[in-house]
Amino acid sequence: MNIILASTSTLFGETYLAYLKPELVKLYQGVNEIIFIPFARPGGISHEDYTAKAAGFFSELDIKVKGLHEFEDKATAIEKAQGFFTGGGNTFLLVKTLHENNLMNVIKASVENGKPYLGCSAGTNIGGLNMKTTNDMPIVYPPSFDCMGLVPFNINPHYLDPQLELKHNGETRETRILEFLTQNNIKVVGLREGNWIRRINDKITVEGSLPTRIFEQGKAPYEIEAGSILS
Template identity: 40%
Template sequence: MPELLLFSNSVNHGRGFLDHAWEAVEAFLGERDEVVFVPFAGGDRPAYTRRVADAFATRGLRVRGLPATGEAHAVLAGAQAVFVGGGNTFRLVDTLQRLDLMAALRDAVGAGLPYMGSSAGTNIAAPTLRTTNDMPIVEPPSFETLGLVPFQINPHYLDADPASTHQGETRETRLTEFLEANDVDVLGLREGTHLRVSGGRGERPLHAHIGGSAVQPQAPGPAIVFRRGVPPFEVSGDVTDLFAFATREL
């Protein structure tokens, strides 16, 4: 199983880039001192890469941006770890697929390259992008993503505000609708939280853990699972059992 650190978001309100998450990042990276950053979900890739590099530099870590050129495969091959940033998931997937990098990234992570993702970068760790919140500003060749975990993920999961007079669709409504057409679990990660996956190699057993703290005031916990045929249920801490529920045929 790949080594994964998947954040719902990279910025909490009133704080800087990954300021809520450095402890998890540094524990994940260990002795590694350089990260390859994938900026393809953003619009201004050089500016995005500089922003991330500046943030990581404060922790003594170097960042190398993944180029959208033929050199990208060699950069991935020499990476110590990879971090796929947030932005628009459709733009990220479109770029990775059209540059023939989706399979290369999947293979590299499967071979042991530690993978960090935030928002869109967390979305693509799932089998498809179909539970993203993003607008389809571009049309990728396929909705298929990395499939590093066997369930779908919905970063930025937002609970309905019971005091609001808004009567439109909620996030729960949309994910319930997804399950009407698909039989695969969806993990909703609230703002401020992350999923850490480790082990699953050799004698190391697979372990998955929800960390961080939800920042939404009315949130009952860090994460929620949507499963076909049962009401949504809260999860926290050890969530290794989610890996026992792969996609089921309807």
């Protein structure tokens, strides 16, 4: 497999995907066209405009981008594609759309066969075992929370450390993930913005500029450095 699962598409003050550009050159080596999966976006920007935004960036890499929404027969389009990119938005809407169109397992099979996959945010959540560690609001009801399991754990994108100055009674991100662990025996990778997961064949590492926080049942949360192996 050949995968990047990124916490975010855009770093504060930077342009879309800029911080990942050197990695994406390697991820999509030999590829001249990819399919963009825009289904996480609930509004504000149409599937067409969202695809155009991705295409704008990928033109710098001489890679053409087609939106999955453009194809009548989406499963065949996925099977014929050279590679994929799933953008961020609302994970509930993305997972509902993929399940209702029976596409989750088609993308999974294509990626397991070696086609490059990039996910950002919601697109990263669906690379995990299930979407139960998303930060998103449940604005629609998906038929299942199961995802592709391109890596053998769950991911919490946009992982945010506790904001100690906030006089607010809402749960911290860490509290939420620890609550997940009371109900599920699944490792969670708390991926801070600027970090990503890289899978090349069977080797999975965490990369980026910051340490990454790992949550496991029966262990105190701990930090790992960029380059560390994940399993």
